[in-house]
Amino acid sequence: MPSLGMHMFFTVFLIPLLFTAPCDGGKILVFPVDGSHWINMKILIEELHARGHSIDVIRVSDSWYIKEESPLYSSITIPQKNSMENFFLIYLENYMKAQRDGASAFTFLKLTGQFLSMISKAHSVNCDILAQILDHESLVQRLFDAQYDLVLTDPAIATGVVLAKYLKLPIVLNVRWITSGDGQFAIAPSPLSYIPVPGSGLTDKMSFTERLQNILFYGIIVFQERFLVGPSYDAICDKYFQGGCDIISLIQEADIWLFRSDFVFDFPRPTMPNVVYIGGFQCKPAQPLSPDLEEFVESAGEHGVIIMTLGTLVNALPDDIAEEIASVFAKMPQKVIWRHVGQRPSTLGNNTLIVDWMPQKDLLGHPQTKLFVAHGGTNGVQEAIYYGVPVLGIPLFFDQFDNLLRLQERGAGKILKLAEVNGHSFEQVLGEVLHQDSYRHNMKRLSNLHRDQLINPLDHAIFWTEYVMRHKGAAHLRTDAYRMPWYSYYSIDVLMTLLGAVTIFFLSTIIMFRFLCCRGRRIYKSKQH
Structure with missing residues (x-):
């Protein structure tokens, strides 16, 4: 008679295998986008590696975050000398200064021109890198000989999509942004009457004036794609593909879109069968804090903890703002953990812990955390939803205002623009989000909605990636509209x-009627004569 141990082994280890689709270890070529996008891609790579897949990652030699040596993947390093990092950081500093100083419309127009130039240059530099790969005969032969099952890429910079086309491989996109804005606009019907364009600062409920504004913002995206981004890819297509190609069409041709959003966070909209929504896939139950950090958090008692970070790109706010924020924190009964890399504010209170880095997800998941002061990056917003922590948002650039607007529209957060930040306004909004129960209740509701899923978003992403491997693509889910x-x-x-x-x-x-009328008149006249 089988032992109890055998029964437990069967229950714990074998039954789950019956519900898991088989997929032998495949070979995956990853062409990522550097910076914060790599954080998301690395999570997918970790899970794919854990499931036995072999992974090669294309990176440049001066990569910001993508390491050459890793137990997760083998790297293919391309020499690169034209780093965009300094140009990018200078732009961010100038843009924040302009917001804070209340700069003129001309200054913001100039900064917008610089931003569009930066975007154009980023795509041009990456297309040069792709040309470097395609002109390297032995490397191209190595890529063909590797017999990859698919290319996993982020189409915010679409060189990975072009390479997949060249290698004739199925494509899985880890996507929210494409070369010209929100990817959903490229793949699904997107009525501008109720779908806000990124950057417009609008919701899905628009007046006539707002709909007009939305169309104008869409025009900017079309202009960006047609005249600033498209030419770099057109040159690549003309050189390496007979008859050329169109980059938007290549993106639309991808087999599966792993879309880093969901409809707890985003506004409802039409979608397509090959779009898999994986918003919050990076979230998981919080891990214990380090002993020192746990002691600090627990010392807050019933008042709890406020955490503040403005992401990895912004080390510190301008000094005058940092001083005013620190003075407000010093008055609070809560303890504060603040990621601030810069000059230490003189108004800092004993209740505030300044750190260079924080375990953001573990702090958000701690029951003592009462409020998240954040810049509104997609990852941070989705993590706040997952852990149910209301947000005071200080958007700085890019999609951050739109992300925070979605929380504010649902009553789970409040936006404070950088130009409006001072001691009084920060203290007022901080107190409102902390002490009005509606913010926490609304965020808890969003958290419950987000967590109530049949399949974990990360498992969902891996399933569809392996699905493409098993079936050599997913053309039956793809419309031919492109x-x-x-x-x-x-x-x-x-x-x-x-x-x-x-x-x-x-x-x-009309002609027949006139003909009949004229003929009738002639007959009538002839009878009279």
Whole structure:
């Protein structure tokens, strides 16, 4: 008779295998985007590696975050000398200064021009890197000989998509942004009457004026794609593909879109069958804090803890703002953990712990954490939702205002613009989010909605990645709309044909009527004579 131990072994280890689709270890080529995007990609790589897949990662020699040596992957390093990091950081400093100083419209127009130039240069530099790869015969042969099962890439910089096309491999996108904004606009019908364009600062409920504004913002995205970003990819396509290609069409051709959002966070909108929503896939139960940090957190008692960080790119706010924020924190009964790399504020209180780095997810998941002061990056917002911590948002640039607006619209956070930050405004908004129970209740509701899923988002992402490996793609989930010219997609040709037919019918009727009338008159006159 089987022992109790055998029963337990069968229950714990074998039954789960019955519900897991088999997939032998595959070979995956990863072409990531550096910076904060790599943080998300690395989570997928860790899980794919844990499931027995072999992974190669293409990186440049001066990569910010992507290490050459890793137990998770083998790296293919491309020499790179034109780093964008300094240019990017200088722009961020100038933009924050302009917001704080209340700069003129001309200054912001100039900064917008610099931003668009920076975006154009980033794509151009990465296209040069791709050309370097494709011109390297032995490297290209190595990539072909490796017999990869798919390419996993982030299309915010779409060189990985072009390389996959060249290697004739299936594509899985780890995506929220593409070369010209939110990826959903490229793959699914996107009525501008209720789908806000990124950067517009609008919700899904728009007045006539706001809808007009939304269309204008969409025009900026089209201009960016057509004249600033597209030419770099057109040059690559013309050189390496017979007949050329269109980068948006190549992105639309991807087999599976692992989309880093969900409809707890985002506004409802049309979507497509090959879009898999994995918002919050990086979240997991909080781990214990280090003994020193745990002691500090627990010492807050019933008042709890406030944590503040503005992401990895912004080390510190301007000194005058930091001084005012520190003075407000010093008055609070709560303990504060603040990631601040810069000059130590003179107004800092004994209740505030300054750190260079913090275990953000573990702190958000700690029951003592009452409030998250954040810049509104996608990862931080989704982690706040997962752990149910209300947010006081200070958006700085890019998509951060739009991210925070989604929380504010649902009553789970409050936005304080950088230009409006001073001691009084910060203290007022901080107190409102801390002490009005509605913010915590609304965020807890979002957390419950987000967690109530049949499949964990990370498992969902891995399943569909392995699905593409098992079936050599997922063409049956992909619409052929990307092959259609714009006038066919919008049925302009059909409407023009119908309009022409109706016009011909009415003209024919009028001509026939006039002919009969004229003939009738001639007959009448001939009878009179």
